[in-house]
Amino acid sequence: MNELPPSTEPRFCPACGDALNQQLLPSEERPRLVCPQGHILYVNPKIIVGVIPERRGKLLLMRRAIEPRHGFWTFPGGFMEIDESVEECAAREALEETGVTVRIDGLVGVYSRPGPAGPGIVSIVYRGKVTGGPISPGREALEVRWFVPSEIPWDGLAYETTRWALRDWLESKR
Ligand SMILES: [Zn+2]
Secondary structure (H helix, E strand, O other), rough: OOOOOOOOOEEOOOOOOOEEEEEEOOOOOOEEEEEEOOOOOOOOOOOEEEEEEEEEEEEEEEEEEEEOOOEEOOOOOOEEOOOHHHHHHHHHHHHHHHHHHEEEEEEEEEEEOOOOOOOOEEEEEEEEEEEOOOOOOOOEEEEEEEHHHHHOOOOHHHHHHHHHHHHHHHEEEE
């Protein structure tokens, strides 16, 4: 899964290019970024979709080949594109990053980390039954391999959300 570091606040209006400033408008519950023309820029979370590919009781994890969290383990996932469904995104990420095809098989969970240090994302994580292979690490993976649940590298996971989702995946197996 990819997460961005905390985003810096946008400085220019995407509609007209003028400078944005925080203002409390009568129509809004909290300060918003507003330009002199009155365009409001709403800053909302982005959606990341992940999938935990599984087959015969094992799950497939990949080791990240890119920053942030280079060398740490996670399951396939990434930013949702504007023209796909969440399920399509999950299946696409599995194929791109690990080479396997998956049949989406229910939701593991939806995760967010609010607050000033949060990454500004919502992670949606699915279970995926592996329907085809072979394993083939994509550009963003150093290594892809199967784990039995007792081998999950808890100390080497990329993100807190990775840990939360794997914990919930395991719970659902019991
Ligand atoms: Zn503007």
